[in-house]
Amino acid sequence: MTSAPVLYGAPYSVYVRAVRLALEEKGVPYRLEPIDVFAETGPPAALLERQPFGRIPAFEHDGFKLYEAGAIERYVDEAFPGPALQPSAPRERARVNQLISILDSYAYRTLVWDIYVERVSNPRKGRLPDEARIQAALPKAQLCLRAIGELMDGGPCLAGAALTLADLHAAPMFAYFTLAPEAGQLLDDEPAIKAWWAGMSQRPAMHATAPPA
Ligand SMILES: N[C@@H](CCC(=O)N[C@@H](CS)C(=O)NCC(=O)O)C(=O)O
Known part of the structure; x- marks a missing residue:
């Protein structure tokens, strides 16, 4: 036990x-x-x-x-028991790990700190957004989304048909990023990710872990 x-x-x-x-x-x-x-x-x-x-x-x-x-x-x-969140086939498992590495190395700072924190979080605290930082982040965000979109193997999840750790690693970043108006245009250019987020954001686990307002 x-x-x-x-x-x-x-x-x-x-x-x-x-x-x-x-x-x-x-x-x-x-x-x-x-x-x-x-x-x-x-x-x-x-x-x-x-x-x-x-x-x-x-x-x-x-x-x-x-x-x-x-x-x-x-x-x-x-x-722990429960549904497997990683595929067992080496190539599918590598894809999940690749996505997690992309999220850590390139997406987190750009989507969350450079865009969400500057555009949404700082103004809520009475601070002006750093427009230059946001502008510099937009092409980096576009690159992140394009890279993730290219790796999506038909979806509906990021690493293919099944929910994996890649989805769970990405979702909290997207939960903040999509609060910024800039995310709307960027996601319009990546319909597969947009459709993924529409489903992912409604999962019970997302509701159960929603941060306090
Ligand atoms: N590589 C770490 C990153 C964790 C991380 O950056 N956490 C943020 C909160 S989401 C943090 O603790 N930030 C504190 C700081 O930057 O001083 C991990 O994967 O756990």
Whole structure:
């Protein structure tokens, strides 16, 4: 009998939500231990003990401690029963990992920080958006979407017919990105991703993990 895993982080976090989506889709009960990584006093000492780079999420299951969202997601998929979130065929599995790497390396900063945070989040806090940063991000966002769209193998999911960790890794980024008006035009040019997001955003796991307004 194993105990319920504990996820350390905040509901607003893209990467915390990606792990929560994996837990939800697998049907694994878990506890979310709140940690505010953007506290004025800096990342809490308790977080740095679990995640030396001061990022969220961190994770523990039966004494096994882990950080890095992609690694946690793969562990959750492999250690718990429930629907498989990774294909077993090498090429399909490689495609899922390729998409996750693209999301981490190129999409996260561009879609979330350069576009969503500047256009939506900062103005809500009374700060002016950095228009130059947004303009510089638009071709990078277009490139990200085009690359992801080209890898979609007929959909409806990012890595083909079945839901995988690639979808769950991407969805929290798109949840923020699509709040920016710039996303509308960019997604009009990528109908397969637009159709994916229309379905993905309505999954019960997405509703269950929606960040507080
Ligand atoms: N490579 C890390 C990235 C995690 C990450 O960047 N998390 C963000 C929140 S979504 C964070 O902790 N940001 C704090 C900061 O940038 O100081 C992972 O995969 O877990």
